[in-house]
Amino acid sequence: MKKKFASLARASALVGAVALLPATTAGLAQVDARTSSDFARLFEIYEMVKSNYVEGVDDEQLIRGAIDGMLASLDPHSGYLDGTAIERLNTLVDGEYQGLGLSVVSEDGAVKVISPFKGSPADEMGIKAGDYITHLDGKSIIGWELDEAVAKMRGPEGTDIQLTIFRAGREDTFDVTVTRGRIQLEPVTYEIEGTVGVISINEFSRDVGIDVAEAIDSMRRDVPGGKLTGLVLDMRNNPGGSLREAVILSDLFLTEGTIVSQKGRREEDNRTFPAELVFRGEITPGLPMIVLINAGSASASEIVAGALQDQRRALVMGERSFGKGSVQSLFYLDDDRTRGLKLTTARYYTPAGKSVQEGGINPDIRVPQLSDPDAARRARLAFRESDLRGHLINEIDLDERELENDRKADPRFEVTAEELEAQGIEDFQLDYAIKTLNRTSNPVGLARRK
Template identity: 65%
Template structure:
């Protein structure tokens, strides 16, 4: 995909980046910035003249640009060459590698989430893990793009990851065989009791249409009418803003889906129901949306819209909390600027920045044997250095509320395994739907 088409068509909302179909005007340079530019040029000249080794101009200029954007927030960046190519392959959803969504945290590579069904997921890599070495070589302090580049490679080749998992005393090694990551954005299955389970793994192209097709297939397989639906957005780091709107529109008949507000002209946009799909495809059907700390951006848009319109009950863990919009601004033919230009808001005007989407019913993933230790080190947007602050100013107790113990959820992973329950959050959602009548809260609309 070319840069022009990237800027033209809508695009990505991930835990690390959101690229929508907007453009921003060039701002005038403040007249008082002259002395600051002089300072920058003075440093450039001094480095060129006095550094211990000769330094190429592009190294210094790119370093200055990277530093400028790093001073803003964790999601703004300058992309050129291989960096831009990697972004394009991520948008296409087809590359050879491990299948990880990662972020740099104080020089370390931290995993937001493995893509469901990817080689990394199958190898047991989990959200919140740190990768410290690749094939025995320390990567601490390495540029994130370079670390990602090393993890990618030809299908069938293997790489050894050294992983530090919070809560464990020692790092451990995991051998992962690279595969072609052709992510299935939507998978589905019919559960006992005629309950549909649709998993949205990323928001790539045509996700709205894919979910509609999944719904039709579930209807065909059901013995009689469907009795409930679980829309599973767990560990979904995002994707297309347009597809988040389309997916929400499948289940809404009126009202606002999401809005974004920015400082520049053209960055304040609203998205409403009944603009992509007509009607609610599952009208009157009880519905649960599952989220967790790996559900970010596009996932939060969908969960927030369905929650605010009371179309679904939200279950699971509080989401990641990325409520900012990044625009991809082309710089010539081979480079682009990914710049934070707006925040987005749920229909009720709630910004998910920092606080995320809080589930209506908090359900811990008791099936995870490392739950207790991993919960203490779980990463969200509010943990990233330099993140945008929520304009409302959330109190610490509001952000910490979901960490309190709930007497309803006391079974251990071992006890659940003995009962044949491999995914407690999904099990809990399904059991609730089996007890839900069509008049319950999950099926109410405005």
Template identity: 55%
Template structure:
């Protein structure tokens, strides 16, 4: 099962797996050998003269981590725990809180919160900093150590201390761990609009999306007015599933291309004939937590004019990682390519700009909470075409359509303003589409 999964990995936060033995080796010159001699000299001095005895495995792991840390934020070494964690996450179930985190200047920072998980229900948000777990400081430790502390048996509780930009003081939240079942796709119908919530790009995402469309049509006894594809806070996943999900809604055309170090190293992925939604209106919801695979889908549907992209500018991760197995349970996760939208545009740093920018007004911390994107990461890859700061940042100009406060919206029963706005828009578009379709039938 793991081998089948490994073969399918094309994580755009993810990867294609390439055996280490078949990877091309760069030529090593004389100066490189001198540097390796220097490294061995340092290694011998540390292991023989450091104030405390350190085992060789720890020193070599530190050297590997340091080498990869000098590259970009997405290249890393996966030891037994890291490799198992990747397999578990893509297979869709683990015990924990439901958070995707990163390390920033020694602090654990929340990148995304999976819907319907303990962390989501506790109110944790993208951009939060976690400083203590059960009263123990996690600042200055490793990301693996923090993740291990957050995971645990279902039913056990962990107290998390949160620092949220915009709040004056840290606050504590007690969260009960649960079995996190990463159901890739969920669906529902509101106001005759089909809502397809894509939480992750795991191995079954495309099939689950097709099943969701069939279930929506069955529940309505016919076609909906249109569809909302919710990709908010989706951190990405398997490349083949990003292509597959895009193909669900596209009739033809290029979905994405990936380009390696050499100009001739280009792979292109295309949609096959057949739009499962029969040309009905589509809105794609995105936010600053929509990354990599989610950006591939948003960019493809936007540039083929198949969907209206709505929400906030996306994360801006435009690189592909390749998983190079080193043994049966360790691997090297290495950035090997960049991906491009059908028009040849890289989303690295800049992300996907929505066609209609809609703030999440139902979030009371929306205005004060800073957005965390690829461009904020240290050593992130630079876009070949310079991305100006004013492209990445919001312009800050007030919009009279978006003047309501979270409290005012709550009184009206609106808990998710972006989804509410998308529903209203689809209803207008769907009504026009329905009228036009009826007119065409009358003319036959």
């Protein structure tokens, strides 16, 4: 099956930009007289610290601190990466590792969970988006570097680690013991529910577009009667990844218009990605589609959801997404590529010209995850881009009233988690999406309107 879609892999080179794109250092800022004076002040403080601090201080420690402080003043997604951090980044894109299966960020000196990977040890033990990890094996990690905390959480498969969790809405912290596993970065999985295909896209790593195309091809062969009647793209708790793969995936379902555009300060950062850039024709013409998102759907997930929503190719269902509307480029600082600068260089926009920064993608139908007994509380306390200190501001007017809808109960959904469990429904959002597709063959918004 890989061979059948090999042309997609070759054609993907046309797309070029990715969420973490190796970039040139052309156009470096010129140092003027005022900047030279500021650097002199920085060096003066460095010399004072070296001469007067109560203990001897390593040069590397001071320089790293200055670099980290400089980048921390920009936004939460820019940062300096040394060999360990770059290795972690490459692992998330290309391979597998042994650990817990968490996407995390550093906030105010603490480790905050963006989302657990679906089916990972952390997910199975109930770790939730928005949780703070305060201790590892009883030792406080407040103030640790993020890479140091991540390295501590990783370890041999089968070994245990105790996480102390602070969760909004609970008075006390609580401990969870998680057994490390081999995290297979399986970005695409699928199943057939009746005649509805369900494709879960867990992250946007290499070949996601090809994997989705193959999944659809396989489901067409295996579905009863040989015909799919609907398709669910499940991107809940997908933290994102490659912009290139988001474009390729969107292109599978679109035949015209724009998929996404990006704008930055440099001319090379201003790009528009049109439909049929990679894949000619639509892989599922006329097939009704639903895209599932939630607060853990970020970045590349939002690009796909926004493209299919604005192009009216799919109905977006679930909860408002994370709201990361920026693109990062990776500038390597040495020939061995062991040190690099991850820098926010552009913002991206949906086909309708909307920036998802802060506000995220609003679903066409807001469906709470009622099979989660804490659904109502979690909706009120959901963690998103707008909660990160120093996040980029949406430069297009953002209607704050839309964000308030997250905190309002929907009278259409009054069933309890206990009632759903009695009915054998473990995933209310997915169940609702499948039933929506089964109720009608071509509801408004599920297939492109001509």
